[in-house]
Amino acid sequence: MADQTFPIPGAVDATRPRAGLLEWLHSWVVTVDHKKLGILYIVYAIFFLLVAGAEAMAIRIQLAIPHNHFVSPEVYNELFTMHGTTMVFLVGMPILFGFANYLVPLMIGARDMAFPRLNAFSFWLTAFGGLMLYFSFIGGFGSYGVGNAPDVGWFAYAPLTARAFSPGHSTDYWALSLIVSGFGTLGTAINIIATALSMRCKGMTLMRMPLFVWLLLVVSGMTLVTITPLTAAQVMLLIDRYLGGHFFDAQAGGSPIVWLHFFWIFGHPEVYVLVLPAFAIANEIIPVFSRKAIFGYPAMVAASVGIGFVSMTVWAHHMFTVGMTAVGNAFFVLSTMLVGIPTGIKIFNWLATLWGGKIRFATPMLFCIGFLFQFLIAGLTGIMLSVAPWNWQLHNSYFVIAHFHYVLVGAIVFCIFAAIYYWYPKATGRMLSETLGKWHFWVFLIGFHITFDTMHFVGLLGMPRSIFTYEPDRGWNTLNFIISCGGFVQAVGVLIFAWNLVYSYRRGKAAGNDPWDAWTLEWSTSSPPPDYNFAVDPVVRSRRPLWDIKHPQDPDWKYER
Amino acid sequence: MSMQQRRPLASIRFWLTLIFPSCPGASSALAQGPQSTPSTLAPVTTPAHEIFGLSLFVLLITGTIFVVVGGLLAYALIKFRARNDEDAQHEPAQVYGSLQVELAWTVIPVLIVVVLFLTTARIIFAIQDAPRPKSALEVTVVGHQFWWEFRYPTLGIVTANELHIPVSSGRQPTSTYLKLLSADVDHSFWVPQLGGKTDLIPNHPNEMWLDPRTPGLYLGQCAQFCGVEHAKMLLRVYVDTPQQFDAWVKNQQKPGAQDAAVAAGRRIFETEACMNCHTVTGTAAKGTFGPDLTHLMSRATIASGAADNTPANLRAWIRDPNQFKPGALMPAMQLSDQQIDQLVAYLTTLH
DSSP, X not given: OTTOOSOOTTOOOOSOOOOOHHHHHHHHHSOOOHHHHHHHHHHHHHHHHHXXXXXXXXXXXXXXXXXXXXXXXXXXXXXXXXXXXXXXXIIIHHHHHHHHHHHHHHHTTOSSOSOHHHHHHHHHHHHHHHHHHHHHHHHOOOGGGTOOSOOSTTTTOTTTTSTTTSOSSHHHHHHHHHHHHHHHHHHHHHHHHHHHHHOOOBTOOGGGSOHHHHHHHHHHHHHHHHHHHHHHHHHHHHHHHHSXXXXXXXXXXXXXXXHHHHHHHHHHHHHHHHHHHHHHHHXXXXXXXXXXXXTTHHHHHHHHHHHHHHGGGOGGGGOTTSOOOHHHHHHHHHHHHHHHHHHHHHHHHHHHHHTTSOBOOOHHHHHHHHHHHHHHHHHHHHHXXXXXXXXXXXXXXXXXXXXXXXXXXXXXXXXXXXXXXXHXXXXXXXXXXXXXXXXXXXXXXXXXXXXXXXXXXXHHTTOBSSOSOOOGGGSOHHHHHHHHHHHHHHHHHHHHHHHHHHHHHHXXXXXXXXXXXXXXXXXXXXXXXXXXXXXXXXXXXXXXXXXXXXXTTSOGGGTOO | OOHHHHHHHHHHHHHHXXXXXXXXXXXXXXXXXXXXXXXXXXXXXXXXXXXHHHHHHHHHXXXXXXXXXXXXXXXXXXXXXXXXXXXHHSOOOOOOOOHHHHHHHHHHHHHXXXXXXXXXXXXXXXXXXXXXXXXXXXXEEEEETTEXXXXXXXXXXXXXXXXXXXXXXXXXXXXXXXXXXXXXSOEEEOOGGGOOOEEEXXXXXXXXXXXXXXXXXXXXXXXXXXXXTGGGOEEEEEEEOXXXXXXXXXXXXXXXXXXXXXXXXXXXXXXXXXXXXXXXXXXXXXXXXXXXXXXXXXXXXXXXXXEEOOHHHHHHHHHOGGGTSTTOSSOOOOOOHHHHHHHHHHHTTOO
């Protein structure tokens, strides 16, 4: 309508006015564009990251001194349940699927995901699942009729979830909202698999696919296998609670152990579902900032697939204290330790990628280096926990809390920050401030180590998890105070990050198509990319198509096998 | 474990203390014998010693890996950093991988896993499948929301929250076998100095054993989230010398004290709701939902360690259990001041 510039008497002005707020919102609600959905996922996850972070702060205030009365026991139990559930299901999974949504089609030279409508449907399922979980704060009644959000721990061990011990509806909100968001997760996983397998551009064989896409493919396959038993267990739980079932009801011959198996055959692979996308991010960023191709691409693919398979066989290492036989314990010790082999291969390959490179310490790389260092430690404390007899001491202590926060924060959150610094220019067309980024990195790093390094020691000194307070004579006072202080340092780091996101959106340097001099296809299109991603379908001949263009005399396809 | 095996542990304790000077009470946490910090680093039973020894071995291996890999990482970051803008202009040599190198660094973790697994398996079987001595004392532990019930079937004793077991000496090795049950939800028995934890799961009896070598009071608490007062499900284990233990057993085997001076209080106990949940042997009170009170005053704490066992605390507890443990399952008893005085006077005779 732009050429209708001459006035026609009586004609209605058909020029679209500048989109109003409502129209703008509407465009986000009805979108099926993978980039917009990716951003929705990420914004949704960052919102819940702040919510669950605030819950963590409340937890740390309560534990800063012994016999504190900052929150009541009932509220404390809700806080740690909601903190865990939120971080895993409403932050970890959505943010990683957000990156997958945004990046997978761009990286494989496609114009969208395989099923754009399913994509939108999955996002809104996940979103409503999360909203339903938080609606429990006003809609349900918890144990003992005091609280009203779920308060049975994110692991929700039976039979504490039975109606006898958890009256009211808080546990129902927990189960139902995870079933709903679980279906959303399954939809996205199917979509990623279909996209990676069938939407690749010309010339992109599976063995030329960026490692990011490979790892998301593995993760999506694992998601299909692991979300299913969780959903089944939650359906059984609801049957127990409302239809007179006795799956987990020990009083009527049911078995609480069955819940443990169902939960952990979901719960342990879930850790890898969260950490493999972090590896995926590191696999993209470390080579670019080392200025070298990833070392041992086929080995990295094999190790990722290997981790995917082995991780399905280790779930009962969460159950060393439930009274399995010695042979059973020994089996899960071995299977758990085996995960260390492919993981070790990955760490060595990252080191070899750094080796002989010309490393640039931009903010995305700093976060990836933090990831490498912390993941090394997390892996080693994981080996310690896999040693069943030592696990009898460490299980359910703060040592375990320290270990899995080293994985979830030290590895995954660090990689997520790296990813945001790395791809924010692509999504917005603006660079994040490097100065603020470095402040963010160092403040967050220092806070992280104050908190989580110290937690290992308080665990070794016998402090169990899930306790709303502790006795003053146990020798845990100073350590807990230090842990709480570190928590606030991390919070300052996150606030710097949030400010950076807002500030740079308006004032950041223009990014251009390819600010990092990178090699994968998403950097060949404009920032932000047009709706159709690529004006011309790309054709690739190697794993680093942009390297080939930039170095026509020395292209990758001559050397890759 | 013999003295020979214990000596390297002592020197490692010394080093741990040096490494973690920031850790308050590190030296006391590593000391021998009972202490107020329930440290996993101060074992006093055979299983706890075996676990501690194994943990040091694993720490040595993982520590070595950390130093080597962390060192390589630091070296690479310093050595291969881009030195200036001009240097950064030229891309470094591209290396795509090497099958030989990949194989080499796959073999090393495989070997480490084999060693770690065999060592671990040996200790698992040593602890879990240790032959059970005929002389072992048997105690049944029942987890409740939010307290511990201890039954000694061979001695005819029922008590709560404070476990008494005999010390095990070289001349008289005595182990105690705990049969672990639950009356409601999952709990976990954990006294770090005495060994690892084992869960108490309804419909799934478990077992663990202890042979503490040093007498004294050992602290622990429930280690599996069990509901609103999980944090106040504290655990006290008294390791008694043979004389102390015999004296304790003799006292516990007596029926509840019958003192005419406090008959009014006893009448309240037997006619109000108290008797529905509590037992005092020799009276009509045979309830089993709450702790056995026959020898209440032989215990140092009430409410599973949440408060000292003093008449003032007993009075406050009966008036409103929520002030010590919000969410405790005992209701406030709605008695008059006079009734509470009489009741507490009765309870304080139950030695």
